[in-house]
Amino acid sequence: MTTQYSQTITLAVPEHLIDQANHLACLMGESAADINTFRQATYTNGTTAYAVAHTVCKPVVTDALSTLTLPPDPDHVPPEYDRTQAEAAVAAIQSGEILVAANTDPHEQFKEWNLEPISVEEELV
């Protein structure tokens, strides 16, 4: 048996666009919980902090993001879901603010985007 999750996608979302990106993730995702896909910024390019995600996905997701054509709202979206926010996220992808790459190693992709993990100091124990 072959998995339907034949694609991977990597995203980096500027901190101020996390809400919009979460509405898009909910629209493209599989349940209401996907509105919490991006939680906090953990990477930075030195000036802007980014929340990141990487996942396997079905071709329908990469197809939609490559054509920037959103499907109809699925049944699973929660009451707080706002399609206009998802559309704003798509606009941010078009403008290059939200970074998207398909079928790449996420850590190599972060380097290509000049993103580094926001360091957390090790406590002395």
Added chain:
Amino acid sequence: MDKLIYKGTMNDYRTFAEAGITEGSYNERAMQYFKYLGATADSFNEAYKQALAGGSVWTPLQLFANGEQGAWYDPSDLTTLYQDEAGTTPVTADGDPVGLMMDKSGNDNHASQSVAASRPIYRTDGTLHWLESDGVDDFLDSVGLVPYDGTQWFISTAMAVTGGGGYPGPWRFLRDGGSPAATTDSLLEEYTNSPFTRKAVIQRYPSIVSWYDNSAARPAAGENQVSWQTQGSVARQQVIPRQTTISELGAKSLTSGNATLSLFRGYSGQFMAGRIYGFIWLSRTPSDGERDNTNQFLMDRSGVVV
């Protein structure tokens, strides 16, 4: 009698129930044991006697035979893996995401992930089976809080850290409910793979306390290894195969309570890029024989040969 074959089939439990063998006939723990055996209903009486006599098939389920708290996660058992958190779509193929991994200890401490993008994936090479995380955002947490005895516990894991840009460790296996991005959330950490040498297990709550390991041996990136720690009268730790001796560590106890079991998390919000072949958490100190059986079981699951 039919030959007993370890198959890990959850449906056998239903087979017994359909055959009229109920929990009133045999104790619940025995029934839970047999749901992992390929025994048919007709062979149940004989198999039950074998189990009482010690049996010929050892599984980690026996660690929990007296109702001990804990969890046993086994990615090689596809009947315990589901693509979604609700457990409606089973994992069937290499590459499927895992939103729910059921606890095989009988304690229902299942591990799940509600966000699709944060689910690790199931992998197999046809022989070995594991969950693989991307080191970006993948993790699983126990669905509810797991009660534990801070003075008597045992943890054994079969895993490999793949490196390649992911966080190198330490790993957070027990969370106490604080912010996932804060070190204060870490109740029990595991330093086996971390670049910080001479540390094996770290307690961070209520105060930072360390058990120091006398060996500097650490697994190489990508090397499958079984690591265990136990806390009893003396805390002990071993990494197989890189560390051949059992380290005696200063005995320090956790504060007993309830916590979240966590897989693939770093100690302060990072995520592990790597594989988990098996994970066992037991809220008591095992005997040496039980510990060796557990570690051998996980070595088999991860292909580790000493």
